[in-house]
Amino acid sequence: MVKIALLICGTLTGKAHVKNGDYYDVYLRYMRDSLPQQADFIFDPYDVRVKMEYPVHEDDYNCMVLTGSRECSTFFVNNLADMTTSCFCI
Secondary structure (H helix, E strand, O other): OEEEEEEEOOOOOHHHHHHHOOHHHHHHHHHHHHOOOOOOEEEEEEEOOOOOOOOOOHHHOOEEEEOOOOOOOHHHHHHHHHHHHHHHOO
16 A cells, blocks of 8 residues: 655635645545556645644655645745655655
8 A cells, every 4th residue: 555645735726626626636536547446545635834734754655745835935835845855865
């Protein structure tokens, strides 16, 4: 089983949200449509922009996916950069 952490960095609004749902819905649909039918995966969402949620144990995941964002809050971006750097820089 593949475990994927979805780091949600923004929100869809207006017509895009009405048509597609939120980022979790969009990325989950993409994964289901892209992977073979028998692929077994877990997709855990983390709201890194508003709730400042991050995986407690990054090693529990095979990969992390970051969504797009129109936000450029220094606090939000710095925290995200620190977390991803700690995950991938040894």
